[in-house]
Amino acid sequence: MQSKSKIFCVYLLIFSYIPLSAQIHISVPLENQVYYILEQAEMKGLCAPMSGIKPYTRSVVISAIKEILFSDSADKLKSVEREILEQYLNNFSKPKTGIDWQRGAYYGETTLGKSDALLSINMGVIADIEGSSGTYSSGDYYLGTEVWMGAYVNGDLGNNVSYDFSAEGGLIRAPRNKHPGRYNTYYEGFVDEFEENSEFENKKIITYSEPLTHFPYTYKKRWDSSVFFLSISELSDLAGFEAWPNGISGGYNLMSELTGSFFENKLIMRLGRLSHEWGSTSFGSSLAFNQMARPFLGVEAEFNPFSWFSIATLTGVLEYYNAEGIYESPKTSQNAFSITMLQFKYKNYLFLDFVDAAVWPKRFELGYMAPITNNFFYQNNSGKFDNMALTVSLKAQYPGLGNVWVSLFVDEMQLTSEMFELDRTMIAGQAGMSFPLPFLSFSSIKLSYTMINPYCYTHHRNYVPWYGDLRMEKAYTNNGVSLGYYLPPNSDEILVRFSTMPAKNINTHLQYQLIRHGADFGSSAVDGSNLLSELDPYDRNTNDVLKRFFLQDGAYQWMHIIKTGAEWKLPKTPVTLYGEAGTVISYFTNIDDGKANDGSPHDYSIIDTPEYPKSNGFIVTLGFRVFSR
Numbered sequence: 001m002q003s004k005s006k007i008f009c010v011y012l013l014i015f016s017y018i019p020l021s022a023q024i025h026i027s028v029p030l031e032n033q034v035y036y037i038l039e040q041a042e043m044k045g046l047c048a049p050m051s052g053i054k055p056y057t058r059s060v061v062i063s064a065i066k067e068i069l070f071s072d073s074a075d076k077l078k079s080v081e082r083e084i085l086e087q088y089l090n091n092f093s094k095p096k097t098g099i100d101w102q103r104g105a106y107y108g109e110t111t112l113g114k115s116d117a118l119l120s121i122n123m124g125v126i127a128d129i130e131g132s133s134g135t136y137s138s139g140d141y142y143l144g145t146e147v148w149m150g151a152y153v154n155g156d157l158g159n160n161v162s163y164d165f166s167a168e169g170g171l172i173r174a175p176r177n178k179h180p181g182r183y184n185t186y187y188e189g190f191v192d193e194f195e196e197n198s199e200f201e202n203k204k205i206i207t208y209s210e211p212l213t214h215f216p217y218t219y220k221k222r223w224d225s226s227v228f229f230l231s232i233s234e235l236s237d238l239a240g241f242e243a244w245p246n247g248i249s250g251g252y253n254l255m256s257e258l259t260g261s262f263f264e265n266k267l268i269m270r271l272g273r274l275s276h277e278w279g280s281t282s283f284g285s286s287l288a289f290n291q292m293a294r295p296f297l298g299v300e301a302e303f304n305p306f307s308w309f310s311i312a313t314l315t316g317v318l319e320y321y322n323a324e325g326i327y328e329s330p331k332t333s334q335n336a337f338s339i340t341m342l343q344f345k346y347k348n349y350l351f352l353d354f355v356d357a358a359v360w361p362k363r364f365e366l367g368y369m370a371p372i373t374n375n376f377f378y379q380n381n382s383g384k385f386d387n388m389a390l391t392v393s394l395k396a397q398y399p400g401l402g403n404v405w406v407s408l409f410v411d412e413m414q415l416t417s418e419m420f421e422l423d424r425t426m427i428a429g430q431a432g433m434s435f436p437l438p439f440l441s442f443s444s445i446k447l448s449y450t451m452i453n454p455y456c457y458t459h460h461r462n463y464v465p466w467y468g469d470l471r472m473e474k475a476y477t478n479n480g481v482s483l484g485y486y487l488p489p490n491s492d493e494i495l496v497r498f499s500t501m502p503a504k505n506i507n508t509h510l511q512y513q514l515i516r517h518g519a520d521f522g523s524s525a526v527d528g529s530n531l532l533s534e535l536d537p538y539d540r541n542t543n544d545v546l547k548r549f550f551l552q553d554g555a556y557q558w559m560h561i562i563k564t565g566a567e568w569k570l571p572k573t574p575v576t577l578y579g580e581a582g583t584v585i586s587y588f589t590n591i592d593d594g595k596a597n598d599g600s601p602h603d604y605s606i607i608d609t610p611e612y613p614k615s616n617g618f619i620v621t622l623g624f625r626v627f628s629r
Helices: 002-016 034-043 058-070 079-091 375-382
Strands: 098-100 105-112 117-136 141-156 161-173 227-230 238-242 249-262 267-274 296-306 309-317 335-346 350-361 387-398 402-412 426-436 444-452 491-503 506-518 556-569 575-591 604-607 615-626
Touching (some): 058 079, 375 387
Antiparallel strands (some): 105 117, 309 335, 402 426, 491 506
8 A cells, every 4th residue: 555655656746847837827717627626625625725716827726736636635535536636737737749639739839049938839729519409398399509619829928928819600599588578677657757857767678588498597608799690591691790699690709818927826917808706605606706797808916915815806898788789789888897806814714705896887997997995985986977896705614524605795785674675775695505525526515595686786877977968887797697696686596516526537417406586577577687677766765666575576487497417528539528408397476466566575376377387398408529628
């Protein structure tokens, strides 16, 4: 047994000296399974606490993996876990020069003059092809597809700066249904008290179902800007800029970054268009800045001067949602986004986050860009034209046993005795726990409860001095998608997820969700249940219409979701197979007829009507990736 341990230690020492300089500071995509692995390692106490600011750079991931493999607790790793970590360390290490057919890439490097500064270039191609289907008890059947081909180029500019540019083109189809009727952005019967001022117009909007070939609230748009419908009769016929690929459509996406890392990763600076996840809570659970949000171009920095404290800041320009065309839609959606997070840690036991964020119509506003000021108080000095948000999260962890956390996102609220009955209490809350399973490799169970109040993440449109007679939209969204949690306003969720990596190249999961959401369509629609909702600016504390009684103030959809999925990297090939399958049991509840919005709660019961029908669905997704990054 001792000889085996010595051989393993020698192997690790040799492995640790593999050159790791290629593309060392570019970001690791949030879809990479390494984030789950590092979260499990931190929870087991195998590495120092990881930053709550994601994405990580490759150098950060490499350092964390090496720390796990060389830690005093490394003997607690199962053989499969060691193999998994070694595989990821190899994936992020310096490739061989020349063409590598396993990666579908070419790598080359040189040095600059006497400085010996490394200049490298890595060029490759990728493909991701997916088919999906949804079959429903109504007899309806839907097919969806995602066919993406892409290319990338990245490398290093010296020892501290790395670059990455990627482009993808694809054919997509994600059918969804239009809901009956139109939804009020305020509420049925709202009338502006000052009729000559159209600032608070009650707009009628069309709402849609979730994509019918994917599980509810899991579909992430992969295309940028708009899609281009393709005529079935003539594939070369482009139908122009459209908002959604209900039919076969073409699309593209462009991602890029220029990242510098200094003082052994204590200072990381980046200019890039990427997805983010900010927070010490379980990966994917952030209420303030979630990976399900659409990417946008921003300038960001993270500074970790001490093991117990870090600060991060980002300012970027948000993108519009093409609901009314490429010219009309962006007229009222000209926003920037600034966010700052302070993270405090006590060893590997306590984590405390403070997040300060603002969505603000674009102008040269130094206060929001500077992390040394507080956005909430700064707005009081500069004028109330913007949308402020605060988030506080606390996680307690005992290495080896697991962790528990609570998180509170505050969009708007006022401390009164009836605050929890008021629509203006625009908050989101979450409590959860996660614990490892010691008898399986990199396995865990996650349980969480999340509540999103009505109007949370929304904001009423109003005039701002520098945009004339245009009413600017300032919801906490980017390209029509929440920057925070993936659920819409007036929702809650119970989530139970089991995840495991039983073998070196396999990861799998089993998940149950109960999601309840206020209807944003039909005769019993509940105000404040859509990201386009707007809160009545008048008498918010006294208007009986603006009171919330979850499940007891209108129609609500209940969704029981059970699904399982897996991913398998075929050994000695560049191909990864993945799939997911499960069922969605959906039905509605409604209160007694004619008593909605009267300022009091009412009993509710399950209904089944043409407007709010029961439905059972079976959803399957199958796909494969070639030369994944």
